Amino acid sequence: MTFSICEGGCSLSSVTRLDRTHECWNLVNARKDTANTGEIGVIEWAVSEKPVEYEAAVAFMEGRAAEIAAGTANQLVWLLEHPPLYSAGTSAKSSDLLPGASFPVFKSGRGGQYTYHGPGQRIAYLMLDLRHHKRDVRAFVQSVENWVIDALAQFTIKGELCCGRVGVWVDRTHPGFPRHEDKIAAVGLRVKKWVSFHGISLNVEPDLSHFDGIIPCGIQEDGLGVTSLVDLGYLVTFAEVDEALRQTFIARFGAVFAVDAPL
Secondary structure, three states, X not given: OEEEEOOOOOOOOOOOOOOOOHHHHHOHHHHHHHOOOXXXXXXXXXXXXXXXXXXXXXXXXXXHHHHHHHOOOOEEEEEEOOOOEEEEOOOOOHHHEOOOOOOOEEEOOOOOOEEEEOOOEEEEEEEOEXXXXXXXXXXXXXXXXXXXXXXXXXXXXOOEEEOOEEEEEEEOOOOOOOOOEEEEEEEEEEEEOOEEEEEEEEEOOOOHHHHHHEOHHXXXXXXXXXOOOOOOXXXXXXXXXXXXXXXXXXXXXXXXXXXXXXX
């Protein structure tokens, strides 16, 4: 059974390709003890320090997800950045790739349409076994979105969900003006054999002009745009963002154990 959840709000079907404790993090021996146990209830946490090529990351995710489904690998949350690129989901339309697009385009197995990835954007790939959480794809996606909202709240940013639009948004409406909302985080997940892969992209300090080469996620309504933490005036570091993501992930999904990044 394969599901995908996509930006823009697409349907789910069985054939459709469509977001505990501090001691656990600090247990030095946990990495050694859990690395080869096959305890797929364990969630590993890895952070890549250098940008990772998109195709290499996808190849790793697909392999790891298959291993998790087979019960031979632990779950993994992988934080990273990509070089500048556009990824095309299974619902991507050629008309959404604009003439000014200047970065490579990669087809993606995730749901959704076009999105941008690049420096200054924190990617979190979620290879999680829903059999250890809840076998409900919609509920899982909502948990992922709310996880991002929880992390943003650590910086006093109010993230919001919008009906019919996947992802996390910030209301930037000024009194007396029409409603204006900017997306700060995109969500694009795929679930196969109850194991998720792909994940979220949170705009920390990317060059927002790089989104100009696409119609992000196919959304071109008036009053909708893209923003980042820095664009909102929050000068945070990646280390601070990663810690906020880690703490709030633990609160929602359970303990994590640090491991070396796969790439």
